[in-house]
Amino acid sequence: xxxxxxxxxxxxxxxxxxxxxxxxxxxxxxxxxxxxxxxxxxxxxxxxxxxxxxxxxxxxxxxxxxxxxxxxxxxxxxxxxxxxxxxxxxxxxxxxxxxxxxxxxxxxxxxxxxxxxxxxxxxxxxxxxxxxxxxxxxxxxxxxxxxxxxxxxxxxxxxxxxxxxxxxxxxxxxxxxxxxxxxxxxxxxxxxxxxxxxxxxxxxxxxxxxxxxxxxxxxxxxxxxxxxxxxxxxxxxxxxxxxxxxx
Numbered sequence: 001x002x003x004x005x006x007x008x009x010x011x012x013x014x015x016x017x018x019x020x021x022x023x024x025x026x027x028x029x030x031x032x033x034x035x036x037x038x039x040x041x042x043x044x045x046x047x048x049x050x051x052x053x054x055x056x057x058x059x060x061x062x063x064x065x066x067x068x069x070x071x072x073x074x075x076x077x078x079x080x081x082x083x084x085x086x087x088x089x090x091x092x093x094x095x096x097x098x099x100x101x102x103x104x105x106x107x108x109x110x111x112x113x114x115x116x117x118x119x120x121x122x123x124x125x126x127x128x129x130x131x132x133x134x135x136x137x138x139x140x141x142x143x144x145x146x147x148x149x150x151x152x153x154x155x156x157x158x159x160x161x162x163x164x165x166x167x168x169x170x171x172x173x174x175x176x177x178x179x180x181x182x183x184x185x186x187x188x189x190x191x192x193x194x195x196x197x198x199x200x201x202x203x204x205x206x207x208x209x210x211x212x213x214x215x216x217x218x219x220x221x222x223x224x225x226x227x228x229x230x231x232x233x234x235x236x237x238x239x240x241x242x243x244x245x246x247x
Contacts, residue, residue, distance in 0.1 A: 009035070009036045010036075011034045016028070022086075023079070024080040024083055024084040025049070025080070027050070031044050031056075039061050039062070040060040040061075041059045042058055042060075051074075051075050052074070052075045052077055053072075053073070053074040056072075057070055060107070066105060066107065067104060068104045070100070070101075070102050071103070073098060073101075075097070076097040092124055094122045095118045095119065095120055098117050100114070111137050112135065113135040115131070115132070116131065116132050117130075118132070123183060126151075127150075128149065130147045130148035130149055140160060140162030140163075141161045142161075143158055143159040143160070145158060146158070146159075150176065153173055153174040154172070154174070155173075155175065157171070164203065164204065165202055165203045166200070167200070168200050169198075170196065174193045175193060176193055177215070188221070189222060189223060190219075190221055190222075192215060192226065195212075195213070195216075196212070197211065197212045198211045207235060207238075208234070208235060210233065210234045211233055212232045213229070213230070214228075215228065229245070
């Protein structure tokens, strides 16, 4: 500590063994920091847990109430990161995450951008892997790109979410019906693959959208053969309208 009493300058190092933040934990947290003229600077702040590594550096202007922080994740724990962000999914979630993020702007409503890769992932009993690109302007979150491999199939999505509205556009190709049934909690034997397109737009209490589902040949549901099914329809509020179906 140096400088005057009204404007001291602090420089220090931080080392913590076994820190726990809610459901997120690591073996060690270490880094350097300084505080000068109400600006808190973080340098080489790193957390480790086995092969997992989390790193951050940047600055926080306490006087102006702004921040600019860069973060990197190498083989991070998906479940722990979701818990730290207070995100709850309806299925047990596991996976290895690698990527980066930048958080900047006002402390009260920061903007951020994050690109993360997921390997060795699972949603319940369904194996998944892929990439997500998210950004936020402090008021809403945009899904710039979500790409997941679900068995032999792929799922792509874009969207925009806020407290008042959300818009999501989902495209699935060769999705295993067995995996979709598991996610829905359906335990009967299901075989085959499906292509899916779903668009939803909700504003306030009103929702609209449309969908197209195509189940390929060779599929079966509870041992009932489904040679080929194509269904198209619309969503309005809590109602689903089937406009056309081919069996």
